[in-house]
Amino acid sequence: MIHNKETIPQQPAPKGTIGPIAWLRGNLFNGPINSIFTLLGLYVLYLLVVPTVQWAFIDADWIGDSREDCSRVGACWVFVNARFSQFMYGLYPSEEYWRANIVFAMFAGIIAWMVIPRLPFKRWMALFALLIFPVISYVLLHGGYFDLPRVSTHRWGGLMLTLLLATVGMVGALPIGIVLALGRRSNMPIVKTFCVIFIEFWRGVPLITILFMASVMLPLFLPSELSVDRLVRALIGLTLFQSAYMAEVIRGGLQAIPKGQDEAAAALGMTYWKRMGLIVMPQALKMMIPGIVNTFISLFKDTTLVMIIGLFDLLGIVQAALSDSRWLGFSIEGYVFAAFVFWIFCFSMSRYSQYLERKLNTGHKQ
Amino acid sequence: MTQAATNNASELMVEMRNVNKWYGDFHVLRDIYLEVKRGERIVVCGPSGSGKSTLIRCINHLEEHQKGEIVVGGIPLTQDVKRIEQIRRSVGMVFQHFNLFPHLSVLENCCIAPMWVQKKPRKEAEALAMEYLERVRIAEQATKYPGQLSGGQQQRVAIARSLCMHPDVMLFDEPTSALDPEMIKEVLDVMVELAEEGMTMICVTHEMGFAKKVADRVIFMDQGQIIEENAPEPFFNNPQSERTQLFLSQILGH
Numbered sequence: 371m372i373h374n375k376e377t378i379p380q381q382p383a384p385k386g387t388i389g390p391i392a393w394l395r396g397n398l399f400n401g402p403i404n405s406i407f408t409l410l411g412l413y414v415l416y417l418l419v420v421p422t423v424q425w426a427f428i429d430a431d432w433i434g435d436s437r438e439d440c441s442r443v444g445a446c447w448v449f450v451n452a453r454f455s456q457f458m459y460g461l462y463p464s465e466e467y468w469r470a471n472i473v474f475a476m477f478a479g480i481i482a483w484m485v486i487p488r489l490p491f492k493r494w495m496a497l498f499a500l501l502i503f504p505v506i507s508y509v510l511l512h513g514g515y516f517d518l519p520r521v522s523t524h525r526w527g528g529l530m531l532t533l534l535l536a537t538v539g540m541v542g543a544l545p546i547g548i549v550l551a552l553g554r555r556s557n558m559p560i561v562k563t564f565c566v567i568f569i570e571f572w573r574g575v576p577l578i579t580i581l582f583m584a585s586v587m588l589p590l591f592l593p594s595e596l597s598v599d600r601l602v603r604a605l606i607g608l609t610l611f612q613s614a615y616m617a618e619v620i621r622g623g624l625q626a627i628p629k630g631q632d633e634a635a636a637a638l639g640m641t642y643w644k645r646m647g648l649i650v651m652p653q654a655l656k657m658m659i660p661g662i663v664n665t666f667i668s669l670f671k672d673t674t675l676v677m678i679i680g681l682f683d684l685l686g687i688v689q690a691a692l693s694d695s696r697w698l699g700f701s702i703e704g705y706v707f708a709a710f711v712f713w714i715f716c717f718s719m720s721r722y723s724q725y726l727e728r729k730l731n732t733g734h735k736q
Numbered sequence: 737m738t739q740a741a742t743n744n745a746s747e748l749m750v751e752m753r754n755v756n757k758w759y760g761d762f763h764v765l766r767d768i769y770l771e772v773k774r775g776e777r778i779v780v781c782g783p784s785g786s787g788k789s790t791l792i793r794c795i796n797h798l799e800e801h802q803k804g805e806i807v808v809g810g811i812p813l814t815q816d817v818k819r820i821e822q823i824r825r826s827v828g829m830v831f832q833h834f835n836l837f838p839h840l841s842v843l844e845n846c847c848i849a850p851m852w853v854q855k856k857p858r859k860e861a862e863a864l865a866m867e868y869l870e871r872v873r874i875a876e877q878a879t880k881y882p883g884q885l886s887g888g889q890q891q892r893v894a895i896a897r898s899l900c901m902h903p904d905v906m907l908f909d910e911p912t913s914a915l916d917p918e919m920i921k922e923v924l925d926v927m928v929e930l931a932e933e934g935m936t937m938i939c940v941t942h943e944m945g946f947a948k949k950v951a952d953r954v955i956f957m958d959q960g961q962i963i964e965e966n967a968p969e970p971f972f973n974n975p976q977s978e979r980t981q982l983f984l985s986q987i988l989g990h
Contacts, residue, residue: 634894649837656839
């Protein structure tokens with residue numbers, strides 16, 4: 371028979387099993403084979419990192435205004451420097467850059483406001499961002515009002531265009547995707563059939579085809595007085611394409627919510643839209659954050675495809691600059707710069723999504 | 737019993753007449769007749785798959801019956817969504833797996849329906865929620881999330897959440913079946929109190945102690961039919977049908 375009279379007090383873990391040295395010993399140097407692999411790995415890392423740093427920073431040339439300023443040993447960032455404003459604004463007239471800058475600043479301000487948890491009036495900010503900011507941006511960027519000279523959309527480009535395409539695509543694709551996902555789960559046969567056909571059509575066609583159709587085919591079918599701006603057509607194509615993907619991500623999340631949640635809400639007398647909006651969607655969206663951000667990131671990178679219909683997004687304008695005869699042979703620098711900018715945006719989205727996941731985690735599921 | 741309940745003692749809260757339901761070819765409910773008066777406590781028992789859950793889920797239209805008539809609080813249940821929602825507002829339901837909303841705190845779980853369905857202001861809804869959380873003795877956990885509570889605590893919150901809508905009838909669908917043994921009592925205690933206050937209740941449960949203590953009638957179901965219906969004392973001491981005898985011997989025999 372066992373009879374413990376006293377509770378054993380809590381004791382610290384033995385020394386040597388915690389701390390960084392124990393971690394090293396336990397994970398990297400536990401046994402001769404693993405030690406060899408660790409050292410080998412470090413050597414490969416050394417072979418890769420040192421020349422890269424050498425090329426990109428130590429031997430690189432930063433200042434100057436023509437190719438003669440570059441030693442050609444390391445990277446020639448002079449090229450990026452000289453073309454920087456084009457990379458940002460495309461062919462936007464340089465005396466009107468201030469207009470784009472105001473929009474950039476407001477955009478950054480809105481993002482910061484929404485992302486920093488301490489700041490108040492989030493709801494009003496979101497309303498402003500969705501309703502008023504687009505109008506202000508359009509008036510500023512496009513002009514034609516308040517004595518602002520018109521800048522037609524074919525001169526918009528660079529990072530400005532990339533951000534515009536990505537933001538409109540994301541803001542548009544999420545709600546359309548939610549509606550399509552709910553429609554696909556609906557009991558109403560007509561709604562359901564429509565949503566299934568819509569999703570399967572847009573998902574089954576390559577984005578390039580859609581952009582081509584939008585820019586080349588559509589004008590052939592539409593009457594000439596009904597000409598829609600090329601950028602608008604690209605935006606619509608991109609948004610509908612991504613909303614089909616978004617719909618499937620959201621449908622996946624909806625399926626993971628136990629049926630009991632909807633039943634409990636229904637038993638309390640909630641209408642369909644309240645059940646979805648208050649109970650099912652908030653839970654589903656939380657679970658779908660990785661999937662949604664994944665779609666957003668792929669959308670962000672897909673915007674580069676507008677190149678083929680003659681819109682110059684960041685990558686497009688970099689490529690155009692590479693064919694400039696004064697700057698031939700700097701394609702590595704150009705592409706590295708474009709990749710770096712894309713990476714910054716995508717990585718930020720990824721980090722923010724991880725932060726959101728942690729913040730919204732309210733404990734275990736039932 | 738409250739004054740109002742006594743006055744309306746003969747008022748029918750739930751009427752089911754000739755109710756039939758099928759899942760595909762499978763006949764789950766067969767010619768169900770059931771009348772529940774205001775203030776009555778009904779316990780429904782029977783082997784698993786006998787249709788007892790389906791029966792009470794038909795009352796608030798979580799399941800749809802294909803034949804027969806259901807009237808709840810004088811309102812006939814039809815396909816009309818508005819009418820279904822009206823009935824659901826006056827019928828509370830407690831589920832086997834609690835079905836609390838995991839993304840909302842305990843307090844918000846209780847407030848959400850009064851605020852969004854009955855359009856009560858937040859303050860009023862919160863006061864009401866605290867009152868009922870107090871009643872089920874869990875007010876001190878109001879700011880926690882359901883995932884942080886034990887099963888018994890969650891089920892008591894679920895009961896409070898239903899009560900916040902001031903229902904005329906409470907439906908309990910095996911409320912203690914998913915609980916660890918030491919938590920069953922705390923939930924049953926709350927249910928007994930509720931019964932003593934005069935709440936109209938229909939409980940699907942295998943807790944025969946509870947049935948003996950509070951039920952006005954015990955209903956035994958098997959294969960989608962009501963086999964036997966009686967006051968608890970004769971039901972347990974002198975069951976008429978062989979199937980009831982067999983069932984009782986199985987659940988009371990150890």
